[in-house]
Amino acid sequence: MSNKKQQVSRRQFLNYTLTGVGGFMAAGMLAPMVRFAVDPVLKPQKAGDFIATGTEVSSITNTPTRVDFSYEQVDAWYKSTVSKTAWVYKDEKGDIVALSPICKHLGCIVEWKKEGEHANQYYCPCHGGLYSKNGDNVPGTPPLAPLDQYKTNVKDGVLYLGEIVPNQEVK
């Protein structure tokens, strides 16, 4: 398995790395700071990639239920397993809706409350953000936008989730 072309000397490697880091920092400074880094809509993810969640579509009800799934991701430095969560339910038409749990305020994870003070809403534990079932942000709480949602797909009765897009349920 020797491949001469792929061998990079230590000095070369450092050169690459340092150039890379310099370029990266310059880019960082030039980039307009309009949106926060938490915004998952901006995260690059190949369009059309769908991940099997292992959740049977027949088990999805009209109550939002937590679905966890994971996949391998490779970036410039690490290969890592990414775990994702969605709140999944069927709307009145029977269509599947999968909302991202990432709070649009500052990125904490929201939870669907079945009972108690915030029953039938998504609640954010960080600063009390609230969203209704379709992800619409409740006025007077910190978030200023509805929860994002995943593209959904069904294959062999199993739910597949794709890239995260802005909410389309809130009309």
Next chain:
Amino acid sequence: MKWSYNDMEMYVQAKEYVDTFLVPFVPFSFSRNDEDTKRLALHAELMDIFVNEIEKQYKGRIVLAPSYSYLLDGDYNEEIPKLNGYVEHAKDNGFKHILFLTFDKKWKKRDSKLHGNLIWVSAGQTHDLQSEEAQNMIRTQIDQVMELITTYWQE
């Protein structure tokens, strides 16, 4: 938020919402028996899992500090002023809750000398962090720590 460029970019624009500073303790030592060395390293991995998960859930309110490392066989009384210095610094800069997270029992009896809140968690006897049993246990413990953190927020 992590101690990273992107997260600090978010922090500087939202400081008033970020009031909690979480400091993980990661002790090390090579002077004990081999099992202990391995166990300590495992605890470091476990700490990583804990704080990453907590940071993910509470990203908008917590800053995760770089881990605090020290010698397991060192003099803990020397660490205390340093840690209290962290607490003062964080408080002076707008943080209200300074939390120290540790698996190290030896901190328990020094709890009252620390000006931050010490959260001690039992690391258990796990060797294999991937086993389903371990994962369930870890999940439960992480949930407990997260719940504890919300009780500080309600004070």
